[in-house]
Amino acid sequence: MIRIDKYESLTAFKQDVISFLEQDEAANNLLLGVLQSLSEQDLTPLLMAAVRNNDNIALVLFQTHPKQIILSKPAALSSQDIHDLGGKLAQTIQTIPGFIGEKKITIELAMYIAQAKGTPSRILMEQTIYKLEKVNHTRHTNGNLRQVVDSDHPLIKEWVYQFCLETKQPLSLEEASNKATFLINKGNLVAWEVSGELVSMAYATRPTRHNITITYVYTPSNHRKKGYASDCVAAFTQMLLDRGFQTASLYADQSNPTSNYVYKQIGYEEITDSIVIQFQ
Structure with a gap:
């Protein structure tokens, strides 16, 4: 069962997601690095959310930039899970400007959200993380x-x-x-x-x-x-x-x-x- 938990507290968000992100620091270098550089005294991020699959974190979403939401490296998610997640994101998050993340899940999520919101998408850049x-x-x-x-x-x-x-x-x-x-x-x-x-x-x-x-x-x-x-x-x-x-x-x-x-x-x-x- 897929659910999206949104956070208002940066401290609570860090406590819940950092151990998941640290399972692969290099792949999550963007999200983890930006997250750890922030404190409660900074401006509140635009979005902090954890996607849970049967109560276990499967994906983290984080946005500080107005043009894109950072997606973590995902845990195992089936195509049906990603389909369900895309629909819930379209309903839960009013403004989704774009994504940066692991190629497969990012493309699939973008496809479902584009269909749900009737908004075309475009690829800006394809990169490899080393x-x-x-x-x-x-x-x-x-x-x-x-x-x-x-x-x-x-x-x-x-x-x-x-x-x-x-x-x-x-x-x-x-x-x-x-x-x-x-x-x-x-x-x-x-x-x-x-x-x-x-x-x-x-x-x-x-x-x-x-x-x-x-x-x-x-x-x-x-x-x-x-x-x-x-x-x-x-x-x-x-x-x-x-x-x-x-x-x-x-x-x-x-x-x-x-x-x-x-x-x-x-x-x-x-x-x-x-x-x-x-x-x-």
Whole structure:
């Protein structure tokens, strides 16, 4: 029997769902990382819900972004369960802007909700989630990894702008500038430096009990296909493992075979496919 339990208390929500999410920290890195970064003093999330199947949590739904609800990695759910869930979500949640989650369940839920609400949906992005436990990499270039600092801001602002453009999350130049400032101030933004020039960057975010996620991996077009991104991500991943994280995870756009190849060569392994769907 499928039921949806909605929460008003962030503390109660965390108490109920974190142990379920931690069964696969890497696959749930987005939901778990965002959830653990919030406190009761922050703005209340737009949606906090647990889907229970015979009283056991089978799926977690969490929304802080106005355009999408994050779906956890699901427990075993039959096609009939997912059909029932889609109908109940359409009835229970007034506004469903879109989903990001494991590909199979996300597509099925989107289909049922689109039918129930008479609202067409579209796929924005298909990604693969990777997890690494041990770096397997030989350095390709004579460079070094260093933390990005305030004086790098003019360059990083442009890189953030281009990264968001290429990942279909466009920002204005002012927004990119503000984002660059935020990433630099967090202290987890690094770059690969060759002969005094920055040639690639990466950022670490959403730390959980054992896992941390790498994102904002970007190399400008004039420096691509030289091994810089590979060296940057490999060295940064090793640094994070040395800090005590047991695993690192990242998302890769399935339409970019180069980045997927690079991550696999470093030692990242595919664990699940993810998809972003929005309702129009």
